[in-house]
Amino acid sequence: MENHFPIQRILDENGNIVSPEYKGKLTEKLVQEFYKQMTRIRIFDRKAISLQRQGRIGTYAPFEGQEASQVGTAAALEPNDWMFPTYRDHGAAMTFGHSLRNILLFWNGRNEGCIPPDGKKIFPPGIPIATQIPHAAGAAFAERKKGTANAAIAYFGDGATSEGDFHEGLNFASVFKAPVVFFNQNNQYAISVPIHKQMNSKTIAQKALAYDMPGVRIDGNDIFIVYFETLKALERARNGEGPTLIEAVTWRYGAHTTADDPSKYRDQAESINRRQETDPILRLERWMKNEGIYNEKWMQAAEEEASAEIDQAVAEMENFPPADPAAIFDHVFAEPTWQIQQQKEEYLKQIGGGK
Numbered sequence: 029m030e031n032h033f034p035i036q037r038i039l040d041e042n043g044n045i046v047s048p049e050y051k052g053k054l055t056e057k058l059v060q061e062f063y064k065q066m067t068r069i070r071i072f073d074r075k076a077i078s079l080q081r082q083g084r085i086g087t088y089a090p091f092e093g094q095e096a097s098q099v100g101t102a103a104a105l106e107p108n109d110w111m112f113p114t115y116r117d118h119g120a121a122m123t124f125g126h127s128l129r130n131i132l133l134f135w136n137g138r139n140e141g142c143i144p145p146d147g148k149k150i151f152p153p154g155i156p157i158a159t160q161i162p163h164a165a166g167a168a169f170a171e172r173k174k175g176t177a178n179a180a181i182a183y184f185g186d187g188a189t190s191e192g193d194f195h196e197g198l199n200f201a202s203v204f205k206a207p208v209v210f211f212n213q214n215n216q217y218a219i220s221v222p223i224h225k226q227m228n229s230k231t232i233a234q235k236a237l238a239y240d241m242p243g244v245r246i247d248g249n250d251i252f253i254v255y256f257e258t259l260k261a262l263e264r265a266r267n268g269e270g271p272t273l274i275e276a277v278t279w280r281y282g283a284h285t286t287a288d289d290p291s292k293y294r295d296q297a298e299s300i301n302r303r304q305e306t307d308p309i310l311r312l313e314r315w316m317k318n319e320g321i322y323n324e325k326w327m328q329a330a331e332e333e334a335s336a337e338i339d340q341a342v343a344e345m346e347n348f349p350p351a352d353p354a355a356i357f358d359h360v361f362a363e364p365t366w367q368i369q370q371q372k373e374e375y376l377k378q379i380g381g382g383k
Contacts, residue, residue, distance in 0.1 A: 033233040037247035038256070041306055043314025050252060053068070056321050058120075059312070061104065062251050063327070066095040066309050068334035069119035072128065075338050076135065080286045081108055084346065085135040089116045093281040093299075096308035097213045097286055099255030100122050101181060104262055110149040110171070110180035112164040116213075117153070117183045128184060128341035129348075138351060149178075158188035161197035162212065168201065168208035168265070179207040179265040181258070187218025189232055198273065202239035207265030210273045213285060215280040220293040236273040248276030249308040353379060 038047045045051050073092050074338030080088045091098065094116075102123035105111065113121050118131045125148050134141025134153065142152035149167075164182035171178040188194050189212065201208050212232050216223050228276070229235060236243025246253045254276060261272035281299045283290045290296065303310075316322040357364065357372035364372070 033243060033275075035245050035247050036253055036257070037250045038252035038346045039247075039250045039311060041311060041313055041314075043316075043318045045312055045315075047253075052258070054252065059316065059321070060326070062099060062255070062332045063309070063312055063316070064334075065099040065103070066251065066312070067327070067331055069098065069122055070095055070309065070338070071331065072122065072335045072338050073119065073304065075342070076132070077334040079132075079342065080135075080143040084342075085132060086137050087285050087287045088135050089285045090282045091116050091119050093120060093213065093302070093307070094213055094278050096251035096254055096312075097211075097248040097276045098183075100251040100260045101209075101211055103181075104255055104258035105181065106178070106262075107147070107237050108149070108176070108178045109262075110151070110164065110178065112151045112160040112165045112167070112180060112182040112247075113153050114160065114183050114185065114188075115153045115155050116185070120183060121150055121153075124148065124150060128338060129344040132341055132345040133348060136345060138346070138348070139355065152160045154184075158184055158191035158193035158197075160184070161188065161193050164208050164210075164246060165197045165204075165206050165271075168206035168271075169204050170182060172205070172207055172268075177266045179209065179262050181209045181211055181262075183211050183213065185218060186212065186214045186216065186223050186232060187221070187226065188212075189235060190218070190226055195238075197270070198235075198239045199242070201271040202241050205268060205270035207262075207268070208271045209261040209265060210271060211258070212273070212275045214275050214277050216277075217284075217294060218291075218292075219284045219288070221292075224348075232275040233273060239271075239273075241271050241273060243273045243275070245275045245277065248278030249306050250312060251308060251312060271280060 038050050040046050070092055073090050076088050077090055079085045098117060098119035100118040105124060111124050125145060127145055130141045130143055144150035151160060161182050161184060164180045168180040214232055218226055231245055233243035233245040244257055246257050257274055264272055279302050354372060357368055360368055
């Protein structure tokens, strides 16, 4: 079965184009935007880990190593499309126009962090595994019923494909030809469980066969193939041809979250090797050098611009008005029950906020 779903790529590890038909589509402007966004989200990711270690935000889910998968997909979306991220896809959300301050507020435990900028259809990050997949299918179906050209993309990891929500979402989207792209980032570990212990399927892409939709397996560290395959899937969706399942094979260098120790279940030497060989940003830099458009001064300016933007977002997050402790009680029911009201009064009294 695996031979039916080979890993497709445009750019190899050394920065060489292996699919010449795409070469004319790779403009310098497009490539610079890819590089700028991948660098931006990597700087954010490292900053967020540092903030967590300092106790300035809560537990955080890093994504370094998956930049090509997140930027490539988000760059393919139209402004009115829907994005359904997991708790690890804030890089995609940033690229799609989410507020950096609000993303940081989310990781600081604030409800306000789930609110996207006006006009942006970015669903709150899915924390329970795979629950955002049926939501994406439903939103896409609603857009089809309304007669729009809008599509949706749902992100999920390899572990999500073992959840019922994954199968329900794909089945619904297939039956009703919902304009949705199911984008799997296969980083090969569902927390501590390697993919070979989680499923007997040789690939995730082949799961598309059960729902009679296209299944594509791509190199998730090659931003070119990520971008163009996502564009292709979105075009199918907009044309009324239904959903597509994309499996992007990638690798996350760090821990599942900052509360995790990957050395307990994974050989970290593999991450060191992959940084040197398959890193998505390094691969793009190699291509730029091969093409003679590598500009160190421009790259440094892009990094400095991103760092300043992120520092500003951190300052805004830390200067945000304090949370109201009563909020956790006030929105459980439209009208508080006596039990909720009693709990609220006891809690406020305990923390000195009530009589």
